[in-house]
Amino acid sequence: xxxxxxxxxxxxxxxxxxxxxxxxxxxxxxxxxxxxxxxxxxxxxxxxxxxxxxxxxxxxxxxxxxxxxxxxxxxxxxxxxxxxxxxxxxxxxxxxxxxxxxxxxxxxxxxxxxxxxxxxxxxxxxxxxxxxxxxxxxxxxxxxxxxxxxxxxxxxxxxxxxxxxxxxxxxxxxxxxxxxxxxxxxxxxxxxxxxxxxxxxxxxxxxxxxxxxxxxxxxxxxxxxxxxxxxxxxxxxxxxxxxxxxxxxxxxxxxxxxxxxxxxxxxxxxxxxxxxxxxxxxxxxxxxxxxxxxxxxxxxxxxxxxxxxxxxxxxxxxxxxxxxxxxxxxxxxxxxxxxxxxxxxxxxxxxxxxxxxxxxxxxxxxxxxxxxxxxxxxxxxxxxxxxxxxxxxxxxxxxxxxxxxxxxxxxxxxxxxxxxxxxxxxxxxxxxxxxxxxxxxxxxxxxxxxxxxxxxxxxxxxxxxxxxxxxxxxxxxxxxxxxxxxxxxxxxxxxxxxxxxxxxxxxxxxxxxxxxxxxxxxxxxxxxxxxxxxxxxxxxxxxxxxxxxxxxxxxxxxxxxxxxxxxxxxxxxxxxxxxxxxxxxxxxxxxxxxxxxxxxxxxxxxxxxxxxxxxxxxxxxxxxxxxxxxxxxxxxxxxxxxxxxxxxxxxxxxxxxxxxxxxxxxxxxxxxxxx
Numbered sequence: 138x139x140x141x142x143x144x145x146x147x148x149x150x151x152x153x154x155x156x157x158x159x160x161x162x163x164x165x166x167x168x169x170x171x172x173x174x175x176x177x178x179x180x181x182x183x184x185x186x187x188x189x190x191x192x193x194x195x196x197x198x199x200x201x202x203x204x205x206x207x208x209x210x211x212x213x214x215x216x217x218x219x220x221x222x223x224x225x226x227x228x229x230x231x232x233x234x235x236x237x238x239x240x241x242x243x244x245x246x247x248x249x250x251x252x253x254x255x256x257x258x259x260x261x262x263x264x265x266x267x268x269x270x271x272x273x274x275x276x277x278x279x280x281x282x283x284x285x286x287x288x289x290x291x292x293x294x295x296x297x298x299x300x301x302x303x304x305x306x307x308x309x310x311x312x313x314x315x316x317x318x319x320x321x322x323x324x325x326x327x328x329x330x331x332x333x334x335x336x337x338x339x340x341x342x343x344x345x346x347x348x349x350x351x352x353x354x355x356x357x358x359x360x361x362x363x364x365x366x367x368x369x370x371x372x373x374x375x376x377x378x379x380x381x382x383x384x385x386x387x388x389x390x391x392x393x394x395x396x397x398x399x400x401x402x403x404x405x406x407x408x409x410x411x412x413x414x415x416x417x418x419x420x421x422x423x424x425x426x427x428x429x430x431x432x433x434x435x436x437x438x439x440x441x442x443x444x445x446x447x448x449x450x451x452x453x454x455x456x457x458x459x460x461x462x463x464x465x466x467x468x469x470x471x472x473x474x475x476x477x478x479x480x481x482x483x484x485x486x487x488x489x490x491x492x493x494x495x496x497x498x499x500x501x502x503x504x505x506x507x508x509x510x511x512x513x514x515x516x517x518x519x520x521x522x523x524x525x526x527x528x529x530x531x532x533x534x535x536x537x538x539x540x541x542x543x544x545x546x547x548x549x550x551x552x553x554x555x556x557x558x559x560x561x562x563x564x565x566x567x568x569x570x571x572x573x574x575x576x577x578x579x580x581x582x583x584x585x586x587x588x589x590x591x592x593x594x595x596x597x598x599x600x601x602x603x604x605x606x607x608x609x610x611x612x613x614x615x616x617x618x619x620x621x622x623x624x625x626x627x628x629x630x631x632x633x634x635x636x637x638x639x640x641x642x643x644x645x646x647x648x649x650x651x652x653x654x655x656x657x658x659x660x661x662x663x664x665x666x667x668x669x670x671x672x673x674x675x676x677x678x679x680x681x682x683x684x685x686x687x688x689x690x691x692x693x694x695x696x697x698x699x700x701x702x703x704x705x706x707x708x709x710x711x712x713x714x715x716x717x718x719x720x721x722x723x724x725x726x727x728x729x730x731x732x733x734x735x736x737x738x739x740x741x742x743x744x745x746x747x748x749x750x751x752x753x754x755x756x757x758x759x760x761x762x763x764x765x766x767x768x769x770x771x772x773x774x775x776x777x778x779x780x781x782x783x784x785x786x787x788x789x790x791x792x793x794x795x796x797x798x799x800x801x802x803x804x805x806x807x808x809x810x811x812x
Contacts, residue, residue, distance in 0.1 A: 138175050142226035143168040147183075147217045149233050155207045157237030163191070163202040165217035165228065180220040186213040207235045210266040212318060234318065238325035239264045241271075243312045249334045250301050251367070253415035256333055260312035261294035262325065269314050271295035276309040276330075303415055305335040339366040342374065344408040344421045354428035355499040358398045362408035362419070363391035370412070377407040398425045399501060429456045432496040434463070434505040440591050441484060443514050449480040451494030451505065459496040466491040466507060484512045486546055511591065516545030519588040521599040529605045530576045531689045540586035540599065541568040552587040576606055605639075609689035612636035615646075615682055615698055622701045623673045633683035633695065634665035642666075642687050649680040649697065656681075678702045 149155070150162040165181050181200035183191040191202035204211055216230045239262060246257040260271045268290045274282040287295040299310070309332055314325040342364040352358050360383075366372055374392040375385040383406075384394040396402065403425045409418045430453060437448040451461045461478045464471040467490065474480055474492075482488065491507040524537040540551045551569035553561045563569035571586075583601035617623075618630045633644050644666045645658040657668045670677070682697040704712075 139172040140177060140221070140224075141170050142219070142221075142224060143170055145217065145219050145226045145228040147215060147228040147231050149215070149231065153231060154234045154236055155211075157207060157209055157235055157239065159207055161204040161207040161211065161233070161235070163204070163215055163217075163233075165200045165202075165219065167198045167219040167221075167226065169198060169221070177221050181217060182220075183215060183217045185211075185215050208264050209235050209238045209316060209323065210264070211235045232319065234320075236323070238262065238314055238316065238323060240326040241312055241314050241328040243310065243328040243331050245310060245331045245333055247333065249336065251336050251338045251415075252301055252303050252305060253338065253413045254301050256299045256301060256308070256310070257296060258299065258310055258312070258331070259294060259296045260314070260328060262314045263293065265293050265314065265316065265325075267291055267293055269293060269295075269316055271312055271314055273297050273299075273312045274310065275299050276311070277305065278307070300414070301333075301335055303417060308333045308335060336367070338368060338412050338415055339364050339372065339410055339417070341417045342408045342410045342419045344376075344406065344419045346421065346423060351426070352398045352402075352423065353426040354399055354501045356398045356425075357395065358402070358423075358425075359393060359395040360406065361391060361393050362410075364410045364417075366390055366412075372410065372412045375409045375411070377409065378402075378404055397500060400425050400427050428501055429459065429496070429498050429503070430454055431503045432459070432461070432494050432505045434492060434494040434508050436492070436508050436510060439509060440511045440513065442592050442594075443485045443512050445484060445512075447482055447484045447488070447510065449492060449494070449508075451478045451496070453496055456498075459498045461494060461496055463492065463494045466493065484510070486512050486514045488512050489546070511546075513546040513590055513592040514544060515592040515594040516542045516549055516588045516590050516597050518542075518597045519551070519586055519599045521584060521586045521602045523602070523604070524570075528603070529607050529688055531607045531609060532576060532578060534576055536573040536576055536604065538571045538573070538584060538586075538602070539568055540571070540588065542588045542597070543567075545588065545590050546592065547590065549588050549590045552589075554585045554587075556583065576604075578606060578608065607687065607689045608637055608639045609691045610635050610638035610642065610685045610687055610693040613683060613685045613693040613695040615695040617681070617698060617700060621699070622703050623677075625675060625702055625704055626672055629670045629673055629700065631668045631670065631681065631683070632665060633668070633685065635685045635693065636664075638664065638685065638687050638693075639689070640664075640687070642685050645684045647682055647684065649682070673700075673702050675702050 145168070146166050148164050148166070150164065151159075155161045163183055165183055167179055167181075169177070171177070176196050179195055179198065179200070181191075181193050181195065182189065183200075183202050191200075193200050200217075212233060212235045214230045214232050217228045219226050242261045242263070244259045247254075250256055258273055260273060262269060262271075268288070271287045271289060271294075273285045273287070273295075275284075276282045285297050285299075287297060289295050299308075301308070309330050311328050311330045313327045315322050317323075342362050344360065344362045346352070347359050347361070348357075360376060362374055362376055364372075364374065369388060369390075371388075373385060373387045374389065376383045376392055376394050384392055386392045392408070403423060406421045406423060407418055408421070409416060432451050432453045434449060434451050438445070441447060449463055451463060453459055460476070462476045463474045463480045465474055466472075471493075474482075478494075489510060489512045491509050493507045494505045496503050496505075519540050519542045521538060521540050524539055530536045538553065540553065542549055542551075545567075547566040548564050549566065549569075550562060550564045552559060553563075553569075553571040555573065560573070561571050563571070569586075573584075583603050585601050586599045587596045588599075589596040613633065613635050616632045616634075618632070619627075623629050631646055633646065635642060640662045641660045642662075642664065643658065643660050646656045646668050648654045648656055656670075659666055659668070678701050680697045680699050683695045684692050685695075686692045
């Protein structure tokens with residue numbers, strides 16, 4: 138028995154789109170080929186969205202999954218598998234859409250409510266499966282419905298609460314459901330409408346005034362606010378004007394408030410009744426007629442010198458019968474100066490301030506606008522000084538000045554001058570600052586300042602302040618005479634100079650060693666100085682430099698120079714003489730030794746002849762004295778002696794040819810110490 142699966146297919150009857158509530162069949166078909174006609178058991182399994190929904194065993198090649206009433210929850214992807222004698226085959230997936238949803242059911246926990254209470258609603262889709270979305274609607278006459286959307290992931294119903302507002306009368310509620318399908322969102326029909334009747338817990342309040350609606354300043358005015366309450370529980374009545382609470386009562390049906398009317402009492406009044414979350418209001422506009430206008434305070438002068446006379450007078454336009462008083466404002470309180478229309482005083486600086494007048498008619502008090510009175514004391518002569526105290530300023534550096542007046546009523550205006558040029562105007566209380574940012578070489582001119590205020594005495598001028606401009610040192614240089622090489626024992630002059638800089642200048646001379654050694658310092662009213670160093674020694678060889686500074690407090694260092702201390706000419710001569718003397722002595726000793734040895738070998742016969750020649754040689758040598766003042770070395774001297782000896786031998790002739798010199802004495806002349 139041999140068989141094979143050709144294919145497994147799944148189909149829907151009547152179609153893949155089925156109307157909600159209609160019957161629907163899911164058919165799984167197995168196409169199998171056999172070598173003979175034999176019975177074969179088929180295991181059919183149908184899945185929806187990956188979940189098992191139907192299973193059967195049949196010897197037929199078809200299996201039907203019957204759904205008599207299709208619901209929207211039956212929408213999804215279906216597929217089937219067929220297993221026979223160990224072999225298994227799968228169908229393709231097919232999407233089935235059950236269009237439409239069942240009608241939801243809406244219920245309310247109350248049929249009758251009071252304003253401010255809450256209505257709880259429940260909307261249910263009993264034949265649907267989550268996830269779902271519920272939409273609740275609150276419907277009022279002549280207004281658009283108010284909606285609330287509630288998603289539900291795990292249940293097929295939802296509950297919401299609606300607050301019943303002031304003015305709600307007869308309310309209707311309904312709901313509908315939505316679910317997401319492959320093509321988008323699908324909505325159900327609207328539920329049944331649920332009717333809820335609303336009752337008022339109290340009526341809108343009434344606000345009245347008495348005894349008359351025509352109110353004039355000074356009249357007694359009374360406000361009354363009342364309402365009708367269904368339940369006298371936690372009710373409150375509040376009277377307001379411009380957000381200010383004037384009076385309030387609790388657990389009462391009415392409120393009263395009375396006052397003496399003023400023009401400030403004109404405006405809008407609000408009566409508010411509150412109970413829980415319910416609030417109802419009534420508004421009333423009140424106009425209070427003016428009894429008399431505000432008084433006016435006038436002053437003879439508003440700015441005046443101390444010890445001058447000031448007259449303050451208070452008046453009411455077209456109205457004279459009033460009680461007047463003149464007061465001064467001081468730190469939030471009023472100081473009564475005089476209960477009269479007119480006040481005359483001689484002022485001092487302490488009388489500076491704000492003044493008003495008050496007028497009273499029939500218990501109504503009105504106050505004028507304040508008048509500012511300023512009393513001025515004259516400024517004292519200002520003093521101009523430098524902030525850091527020093528009258529010296531380094532060229533190019535800033536200069537800060539302060540101008541100060543000990544006395545004088547502020548504000549004081551200070552004017553700074555540089556020469557005759559106005560540089561700055563500053564208004565302050567007692568002092569002012571001025572910064573001259575870049576001092577030039579020609580800024581030695583005087584500074585001064587003026588001070589003035591509103592006193593009639595005018596301007597006071599300070600003394601002239603002169604400054605000294607300090608030019609910093611620049612380009613220090615060092616030289617010496619002689620320069621470079623100096624003989625031992627001689628003097629050396631060191632010259633340190635600067636290109637520019639204010640006097641006096643402090644010069645310092647240094648020699649470089651392992652550490653800086655100060656050799657000499659001096660303060661000069663000049664741009665250069667000379668330092669004479671006596672008797673130079675060999676240890677004075679080295680590198681020298683100088684440093685210059687002045688009151689600008691900047692040290693400027695020169696480039697270094699090198700001085701080599703060498704021997705003097707006469708010292709070189711002495712050394713040469715000693716060297717030549719030593720060489721000549723050594724040569725004489727060597728010659729004497731050589732001749733003496735030779736004499737012993739020749740015998741005594743030659744000794745006399747040698748002696749006879751010696752005086753001539755000696756006298757010949759002594760006659761050769763230097764005539765040009767030059768000093769000759771030892772080697773030259775010996776060479777001259779040898780030449781002389783040669784000339785003597787040649788002059789002897791044939792008779793002396795056979796003679797041999799055995800012995801010669803050499804005499805060295807004494808060196809002149811002055812040469």
